[in-house]
Amino acid sequence: MPSRFIVEADGGSRGNPGPAGYGAVVRDGDTGQLVAEAAEFIGHATNNVAEYRGLIAGLKAARELDPDASVDVRMDSKLVVEQMSGRWKIKHPDMQPLAAEARTVFPRGRVTYTWIPRERNKDADRLANEAMDAGQAGRRWEPKPEAAVVVEPPLETPAPKAGWAALADLGTPTTFVLLRHGETPLTPEKRFSGSGGTDPELSDKGRWQAERAAEALAARGSIQAVVASPMLRTRQTAETVAARLGLEVRYEDGLREVDFGDWEGLTFGEVQERYPEDLAAWLGSAKVKPTGSGESFTTLTHRAGVARDKILTRYAGKTVLVVSHVSPIKTLIRLALGAPPDSMYRMELSAASICAVQYYADGNASLRLLNDTSHLR
Structure with a gap:
């Protein structure tokens, strides 16, 4: 099964430009354990060039471990993260070929980019x-033999800044109002x-729920775009709400439900009776997929993250x-x-419930609402 890695990369230049070098570490995406590291002195260069060289080295180290892996790159360079995410243009001629090389290491869509504070990129x-x-x-730089036993807890997103007031200088956040069908x-x-x-x-009740959600969201008055999974139940729900709001629906395949393989249409009890070992393994690891042609939560996490980033880019603010x-x-x-x-497994998400998440320019996110069903009462 394809691995999931976290790549942390950095580069520096003493003089900018001046004597420069880069460093990169690769961690297991589930345990946080360090599985590879790379570093090199690259001579006379700028900070940005060194940062890009570190990114490339980290991606290549991850590819050597598993060429089919998905990778979450975490860097404290806002420039590299924004450029590689496609939100900022790459204008400097020294960085254009480096960015192009970085994109060739893994296929498009298998790498996501997250900004983290410098203190979180210390290795x-x-x-x-x-x-x-x-x-x-x-x-020449040589790795220390004890480096391979360093373990840190896995982190999906950077921790919020201390104090809500610190978010005030980050501009208007992008808000996802998340509606279950x-x-x-x-x-x-x-x-x-x-x-x-x-x-x-x-169902008839589902259509009634979609209408109630449409009323509540129309009263909210702030929705500016609608994006939905292309599956029938989400299309019907989204189109009901969008018609009330006077908006078009844009469909994003990355938002579709996970494929449950041979478990489709069965209850939990029926799966437990027919596939007890497969179910136990699935509940124990996000990397395990349901019996048959099912899809793991690790795979879902990757495509949902890609869909999130595409929406953030298109509808920033x-x-x-x-x-x-x-x-x-x-x-x-x-x-x-x-x-x-x-x-x-510890979240309740009712049919036609509403959640809300805000995403800030520095990569932080804030959960604002969870499983609101007040419009259905």
């Missing part, structure tokens, strides 16, 4: 300085209903209604909180 920064020290002393005939029976099943439509399913919405909330994968 890559340390390696960059070690490389510069070695280069200026006429030596209304009920289908399978919902009250609590049957697995993912993207690999029958794609059921809304706006309030967007995102109509999706239980698993993708829980995943977006989990990532916003920096919570571990098993936190998804």
